[in-house]
Amino acid sequence: MPDPDVATGGNNVLLYAVAAAVIGGTSLFGGRGRAIDAVIGGLVIATISNGLGLLNQAATAEAALRACRFEEQTRLRSGEAWT
Numbered sequence: 001m002p003d004p005d006v007a008t009g010g011n012n013v014l015l016y017a018v019a020a021a022v023i024g025g026t027s028l029f030g031g032r033g034r035a036i037d038a039v040i041g042g043l044v045i046a047t048i049s050n051g052l053g054l055l056n057q058a059a060t061a062e063a064a065l066r067a068c069r070f071e072e073q074t075r076l077r078s079g080e081a082w083t
Contacts, residue, residue, distance in 0.1 A: 016045055017042075019070050020042035020045045021033065021041055022041065022074060023041035023044050023069060023070060024042070025073070026041075028074075045066065048065055048066055
């Protein structure tokens with residue numbers, strides 16, 4: 001994960017933290033979620049970031065993969081199917 005940027009107030013770090021919690025299974029609407037699941041979500045985010053970096057992939061590919069994983073997790077939690 002990147003270092004917090006003082007100029008933007010660490011917006012990317014906040015985005016990664018929320019994405020890690022949601023991928024870990026925490027509900028955006030509250031009431032559900034465990035700390036260990038958020039940690040696992042953080043490991044997923046870090047694995048995507050580090051793995052694509054080692055493969056010399058562009059940052060846009062990393063962002064797209066992270067967005068797809070986020071979308072997949074939210075759809076699984078809500079019971080929707082991919083169309």
